[in-house]
Amino acid sequence: QKEVEQNSGPLSVPEGxxxxxxxxxxxxxxxxxxxxxxxxxxxxxxxxxxYSNGDKxxxxxxxxxxxxxxxxxxxxxxxxxxxxxxxxCAVIDGVSGxxxxxxxxxxxxxxxxxx
Amino acid sequence: xxxxxxTPKFQVLKTxxxxxxxxxxxxxxxxxxxxxxxxxxxxxxxxxxASEGTTDKGEVPNGYNVSRLNKxxxxxxxxxxxxxxxSVYFCASSEPGDGRMELFFGEGSRLTVL
Numbered sequence: 054q055k056e057v058e059q060n061s062g063p064l065s066v067p068e069g070x071x072x073x074x075x076x077x078x079x080x081x082x083x084x085x086x087x088x089x090x091x092x093x094x095x096x097x098x099x100x101x102x103x104y105s106n107g108d109k110x111x112x113x114x115x116x117x118x119x120x121x122x123x124x125x126x127x128x129x130x131x132x133x134x135x136x137x138x139x140x141x142c143a144v145i146d147g148v149s150g151x152x153x154x155x156x157x158x159x160x161x162x163x164x165x166x167x168x
Numbered sequence: 169x170x171x172x173x174x175t176p177k178f179q180v181l182k183t184x185x186x187x188x189x190x191x192x193x194x195x196x197x198x199x200x201x202x203x204x205x206x207x208x209x210x211x212x213x214x215x216x217x218a219s220e221g222t223t224d225k226g227e228v229p230n231g232y233n234v235s236r237l238n239k240x241x242x243x244x245x246x247x248x249x250x251x252x253x254x255s256v257y258f259c260a261s262s263e264p265g266d267g268r269m270e271l272f273f274g275e276g277s278r279l280t281v282l
Contacts, residue, residue, distance in 0.1 A: 061208065085269065096258055096273035097211070141210060145269050154218070154264040155201065155226065156271060160210035 055080045055146050059159035067167050072129040074162050076142030079123070085145040086118060086125045087156065092138045101127065132166045139163050170194055174259050174274035181249045181281045189244040189277050191259030199262045200242035201226075201271065202234060204255040211258065217242055249281045 056079035066072045078086070085104040089097040103109045103116040103125065115128040129136055142159040172193045181187055193200065201216040203226075213226030215234040223234050231253060233245045242261075246253055256278050260271040 059210075087269070089271075096276055097271070098273070099270045102270075154199065154262070154269050155213055155216050156269060157213070157227075158203075158211040160208060 055144055055157045057142055057144050057157055057159035059142050059162050061160055063163040063165055065165045066132050070132050072132045072164055074127040074140050076125045076159055077123055078144050083144045087143040088127045089141040090138045097141055134166050134168050137166050172259055172261055172272050172274035174277050178278050185249050186247050189257055192241045193261040197261035197263045201260045202244045203258045206255050251281045254281045
């Protein structure tokens with residue numbers, strides 16, 4: 054069973070600051086990583102995925118992956134109160150080229166952006 | 169386009185009662201999943217179905233059974249509910265490809281077992 058570790062927080066940042074969310078994983082062979090956002094009382098939604106070492110940017114969001122350190126992070130620039138949510142890190146578990154995939158999630162980090 | 173639909177949204181059971189959570193997706197996805205979410209525990213996989221006709225256990229399958237009725241529908245059954253099964257249950261579907269995987273979640277079903 055793959056393990057995914059996240060700091061549960063809460064992480065509190067002022068509006069306009071950079072929020073940094075971190076995640077480590079146990080299986081060195083893991084290939085693909087995902088960040089989901091979950092607002093209180095709602096279902097999770099995908100915001101980023103990354104599978105190559107380095108950075109991947111999408112608007113105010115940047116995912117960073119370091120496979121040697123088994124570490125993936127999510128940076129949110131110019132944080133807004135609407136970014137306040139729980140952020141879930143997930144790693145894919147399955148055989149490459151097959152169809153038997155599933156996601157293992159971390160426990161999530163609660164982010165609060167203060168106006 | 170409804171996406172993933174779960175029913176019921178809320179349910180209260182007494183210990184020992186049985187119930188079935190229903191899930192249907194209209195995105196023609198092959199894979200479907202049932203997760204439970206408890207405070208401070210994140211999402212934990214109960215069962216999944218990679219394709220019609222197959223089901224597999226996830227991380228926390230004890231006390232549950234599933235049925236992949238057809239490509240659209242995947243139900244979760246609690247045969248004898250226990251207070252430890254009080255949780256929010258999420259159904260999800262996906263069409264994995266090349267190691268990429270976006271799960272589309274239903275709105276969740278909040279179950280309380282007294």
